[in-house]
Amino acid sequence: MTSLPRILFFNPVRHAHQAYEALQSVAACEVVTSASRAEFFSDIRGKYNDVQVIYRTSASGAVAGNFDEEFISHLPPSLKYICHNGAGYDQIDVHAAAARGISVTYAPDPVTAATADLTLFLLLGALRQLNPSFSKLRSGQFKKGVAFGHDPQGKTLGILGMGRIGRAVKARADPFGLKTVYHNRNPLPNDLGAGASYVSFDQLLAESDIISVHVPLSAKTKHLIGAKEIAKMKPGVVLVNTARGAIIDEAAMAVALDEGRIAAVGLDVYEQEPFIDERLMKNERALLVPHLGTHTTETLAKMEAHAMENAKRAVLGQDLLTVVPEQLARSNGVTGVH
Numbered sequence: 001m002t003s004l005p006r007i008l009f010f011n012p013v014r015h016a017h018q019a020y021e022a023l024q025s026v027a028a029c030e031v032v033t034s035a036s037r038a039e040f041f042s043d044i045r046g047k048y049n050d051v052q053v054i055y056r057t058s059a060s061g062a063v064a065g066n067f068d069e070e071f072i073s074h075l076p077p078s079l080k081y082i083c084h085n086g087a088g089y090d091q092i093d094v095h096a097a098a099a100r101g102i103s104v105t106y107a108p109d110p111v112t113a114a115t116a117d118l119t120l121f122l123l124l125g126a127l128r129q130l131n132p133s134f135s136k137l138r139s140g141q142f143k144k145g146v147a148f149g150h151d152p153q154g155k156t157l158g159i160l161g162m163g164r165i166g167r168a169v170k171a172r173a174d175p176f177g178l179k180t181v182y183h184n185r186n187p188l189p190n191d192l193g194a195g196a197s198y199v200s201f202d203q204l205l206a207e208s209d210i211i212s213v214h215v216p217l218s219a220k221t222k223h224l225i226g227a228k229e230i231a232k233m234k235p236g237v238v239l240v241n242t243a244r245g246a247i248i249d250e251a252a253m254a255v256a257l258d259e260g261r262i263a264a265v266g267l268d269v270y271e272q273e274p275f276i277d278e279r280l281m282k283n284e285r286a287l288l289v290p291h292l293g294t295h296t297t298e299t300l301a302k303m304e305a306h307a308m309e310n311a312k313r314a315v316l317g318q319d320l321l322t323v324v325p326e327q328l329a330r331s332n333g334v335t336g337v338h
C-alpha cells in the first residue's frame with residue numbers, strides 16, 4: 001500500500017475542523033512538534049524528510065521564524081508546496097521558494113471583509129478621538145477633559161494601495177460621506193476605482209485628512225511613509241494602518257503624534273510585533289489593537305479552509321487556487337504534486 005502524501009501543519013487548524021477532517025482522506029496531516037527553528041532544521045532532515053506540503057499561519061513565525069532563504073534551503077526535495085493561510089506573505093521568500101521549485105499559495109479573498117471592517121473601526125475611532133475617552137470613563141471622570149473628535153462627512157480619505165482590501169475600505173467609507181482618493185502603482189479601471197480619484201503619492205500625502213495603508217510589505221514598501229512623507233501631510237492628519245507595521249517608520253510616526261502633527265493614529269500592525277514603540281503605548285491618541293484584522297471565528301475558518309483547499313489540490317495534482325502573483329508571473333497553470 002502506498003502511503004498518503006504528508007502535509008505538515010505549522011500551527012493546528014482551530015476553526016475549519018470539517019475541512020481538516022476531509023483532508024485526511026487524501027493526505028497524512030500532522031502538526032509540527034519542533035519547538036524552535038533549530039529543532040525544526042534537525043527534524044526536517046529526520047522525521048519530516050519526505051513531507052510534500054507545508055501549511056502555515058502567520059503565528060507560526062513565533063517558533064519557526066520567517067520562511068526566508070535559509071529556512072527554504074533546509075527543506076527536503078520532496079517539499080513542493082507552502083500553503084499560507086493569510087493574505088500577507090511577506091514572511092515567505094517566494095523567490096527563494098521558486099528557485100527551489102516550491103510553489104507558494106496564499107489566501108487573499110478570505111481576509112478582505114474582516115480587515116476592511118477593522119479599518120473602519122480604527123478610522124472612525126481615531127477620528128473621533130475615542131481612545132482617550134476609554135480611560136477617562138474607567139477612572140470615574142466620565143468625559144471630563146475629553147477632546148473633541150471630528151466628523152467624517154466631507155473629509156478626504158487617502159487609500160494607499162487600492163487592492164481588494166483598499167477597495168472594500170472605500171465601499172465602507174462611502175456611507176460616512178468620506179471622499180476617497182487613492183494611489184497605486186497604476187490607476188485602476190474605472191469600475192474598480194468605484195468613483196475614487198487616482199492621485200500621485202505626493203498628492204495623496206498632501207490632500208488627505210485621513211490616510212489608510214493597504215499595500216503589501218516588500219523591500220519597496222518598507223518605510224514608504226517616514227518623517228519626510230509625514231512632513232508632507234496635512235497637519236492634524238489621521239493615520240490608519242491595518243496592512244503591515246514596517247510600511248510606516250514607527251518611530252517617526254510616534255514623534256509626529258507626540259508633536260501633534262498627526263492628530264491620531266489607528267493601528268493594528270507594528271514594525272516589530274509584539275513590540276510596540278513606547279511612545280505609541282503612552283500616547284492616548286494612538287488607538288491600538290494587537291493585529292486583530294482577521295481575528296474572527298468566521299474569517300479564520302475561511303482562511304484555514306482556503307489554505308487547506310490549496311494543499312488538497314497540491315496533493316491531488318490539481319490546479320492551485322491562489323499561487324502568489326510573483327510566482328504566477330513566471331509560470332502559468334501551476335498544478336499539484338503529480
Ligand SMILES: O=CC(=O)O
Nearest residue numbers: 086087088111294
Ligand atoms: O495579517 C493578516 C494576513 O496577512 O492575512
